[in-house]
Amino acid sequence: MIDFIILMGTVVCFSAILALALNFQWGLGGMVNFGLAGFYALGAYSCALLMLKGGFNTFFATLGAMGIVALVCGLVALVTLRVTEEDYFAIVTLGVGEMLRLVALNEDWLTKGALGLTGIPRPLGELIPAPVYLYFMLALSLVLVAACVWVLGRLSRSPFGRVVRAVREDDVVAATLGKNVLWARVRIFAIGGALIGLAGSLHAFYFQYIDPTQFSTIVIAYAFMAVIAGGRGAHVGTVAGAAAVMLLLEGSRFAKELVPGLESDQLAAVRIIIIGIGLIMLLIYRPHGFMREYRLQVPLKDSLGQARSQPPKEAPT
């Protein structure tokens, strides 16, 4: 049981990083990413291939995977050059994600196709004995999630973060104020991409085996659900959302014992149905999620120009 909890904790961490990436791209930047599963696969495959074929160590392979996904995402964001409607961009990401999945499935010489890649090394795999490794992996993932939350928190409070939100709210106004909207969008999407690459690398390290079926639509459903539940734009909320959704989903594993005669295909289908319905219900009944986005609050000043209450402080997020 304790192993199961540790396993869940680690998987929640990857998913949380993935959800944080989506939260940055969509929640803060307003750029919907329907190709998340494909980019996630790209991250995992890049990391694995850099180690297996390129001979890099785990650290540089992770950095490389982050760089590759960021680059691809940045290029994809360039299609918003002339069209700024989110709908069109969503279709493009959907298509690119599907293409990436097809490449993983069909380029046997590189990715071994449906067989998948095996024997992926782990960080410090030789130094740490196998029984303790689970704990190390969990700790590493937790540290990385915390680091991501911290970096994204800093980023969204920075001047760049304000540009990001301005572009989301109204790109015409942002452009009128002299902000380079296209460049901002490319950076938003690339930063999200780097995080997706990180999540993909962790996925590869943890499972040591990757194949195209691991990167199915449930990844997308899951990340969107986590972001919506957590509150668009709220980083801590997204992590909490990811954990909550994972509990809900993994809880449904036990439904198999409650309802006899349910096949595993059907169970998988039921889980996605639950996510889909949950997603729509959250959008309808709880559109802002359970946590608020960070807002800079400046207290009112009285006629003497002095702050009425405490000096400006950040709202709790």
Added chain:
Amino acid sequence: MLQTAFNGLVTGIIIALPSLAITLLFGVLKFPNFAVGAMMTVAAYMVYAVNVQLGWPLLPATAAVAVAFGLLCIAIDHVTFRPLRDRGGITLMVASLGLGFVLENVARFAYGNAARSFAIELARPFRFFDIRMNREQMTAMVVATLAMGLMYVLLTRMPVGRAMRAVADNPSLALVRGIDSASIIRWTWFITGVLLAVGGVLIGMDRALEPPMGTSYVIAVFSAAILGGLGSPLGAFVGALLIGLVSELATLVIPPNYRIGIPLCVIALVLIFRPQGIFGQMYIRR
């Protein structure tokens, strides 16, 4: 070469139906419905149930399901999209993604992952000069062309169709002229449902019935609608024929596994060079 072009034309005319459906829906409700693929899948399985399990012939089965699915679409809109109507396009789009997950997996839950097919007798393919065309392709051509013709008459000659175009063009002006937008939205969903049901059956005849069958067409369908100009019915038709032709002809050059890359490239090129599409008009949304 000629054979490939013919196959492409058939594919094109099949995806013309869902393209028209999303373009009409986009015109009236201003959001891209990502659930089109899953909706076609569900409709196709409903026809399968009536055709194979109840033993109706395919034509009456399709007709009955098309009407039922149109009504089902109105119901779906009532519970999912109507409460979100004034939340903006992105929210509706994400909701349609969620709806797509639900519908596709309802089909998977009921019928499993194995491929199935309708109860139609096999027939020897026709030969016309050097082109081989089988019965399913002929049926698809005839049915889709007929449906397109009916849609043309509906949109240009019938009061409902004209009202739909008016709402798409300028909702507030349409409201001032006394058009009941709620009933127009219901009509739009009904027509969407009918088109998707017919499209789903044609896809099921052309390939096989399996849960991802509709979703695999989503990118082609959207690229057709975008190429023609999102919101333009004529554009959706022309765009679909072009996409079908080009992606089928491209398989002569690129590996067939990457066929989906062609509509994707078309979308990217259209967005960069002519975002309004062939027949669309630039509009400012706000």
